[in-house]
Amino acid sequence: xxxxSQSPSNKVTEKGKDVELRCDPISGHTALxxxxxxxxxxxxxxxxxxxxxxxxxxxxxxxxxxxxxxxGSVSTLTIQxxxxxxxxxxxxxxxxxxxxxxxxxxxGTRLTVV
Amino acid sequence: xxxxxxxxxxxxxxxxxNSTLRCNFSDSVNNLQxxxxxxxxQLINLFYIPSGTKQNGRLSATTVATERYSLLYxxxxxxxxxxxxxxxxxxxxxxxxxxxxxxxxx
Numbered sequence: 001x002x003x004x005s006q007s008p009s010n011k012v013t014e015k016g017k018d019v020e021l022r023c024d025p026i027s028g029h030t031a032l033x034x035x036x037x038x039x040x041x042x043x044x045x046x047x048x049x050x051x052x053x054x055x056x057x058x059x060x061x062x063x064x065x066x067x068x069x070x071x072g073s074v075s076t077l078t079i080q081x082x083x084x085x086x087x088x089x090x091x092x093x094x095x096x097x098x099x100x101x102x103x104x105x106x107x108g109t110r111l112t113v114v
Numbered sequence: 115x116x117x118x119x120x121x122x123x124x125x126x127x128x129x130x131x132n133s134t135l136r137c138n139f140s141d142s143v144n145n146l147q148x149x150x151x152x153x154x155x156q157l158i159n160l161f162y163i164p165s166g167t168k169q170n171g172r173l174s175a176t177t178v179a180t181e182r183y184s185l186l187y188x189x190x191x192x193x194x195x196x197x198x199x200x201x202x203x204x205x206x207x208x209x210x211x212x213x214x215x216x217x218x219x220x
Contacts, residue, residue, distance in 0.1 A: 033207065042210050056207060059207075093157075103208060107155075
């Protein structure tokens with residue numbers, strides 16, 4: 001697609017439920033990143049996928065968080081047993097290094113845990 | 115990881131004024147970008163500028179990689195420039211600064 005697509009744009013869930021957030025990167029971009037942004041805060045790195053390499057999971061805050069990227073394209077971020085502190089905007093970005101396109105972000109998923 | 119510091123943290127401008135935002139980083143990087151996050155939360159890529167100077171309309175940016183800083187210039191500011199400006203630098207992953215929150219008042 002022309003841009004990075006994220007779905008859903010908004011998600012309200014009850015504490016303790018699992019949620020899945022989806023990111024569809026720009027076609028041909030080999031790198032995909034997940035960040036989250038809490039209200040009024042900067043961006044917190046979560047996980048990074050590059051091609052077929054093992055992902056860099058160093059930013060995942062707990063083992064309730066996991067992500068996968070199937071076929072080198074679409075990525076799903078899963079949060080199990082959601083907690084209120086998980087409420088944030090989850091942003092996905094993709095890039096293709098070696099080109100002067102840098103990072104392109106999706107519009108994010110606003111997750112609210114009630 | 116790489117430390118990224120942005121200044122000032124907050125800035126209020128009268129419409130039509132000029133401003134300079136600064137980004138300092140702690141290590142050599144192979145990528146640097148400036149982003150604008152609008153009031154709706156959307157992150158817009160302004161410049162991909164690991165070194166040198168680029169201009170796009172009223173905005174320009176300069177990165178001096180050897181001295182580990184980048185500057186974003188906004189000239190003739192408009193109310194639509196309001197939002198948060200982030201600098202992000204990359205080794206393997208991107209490291210974001212905490213941003214400069216800009217408010218342009220009419």
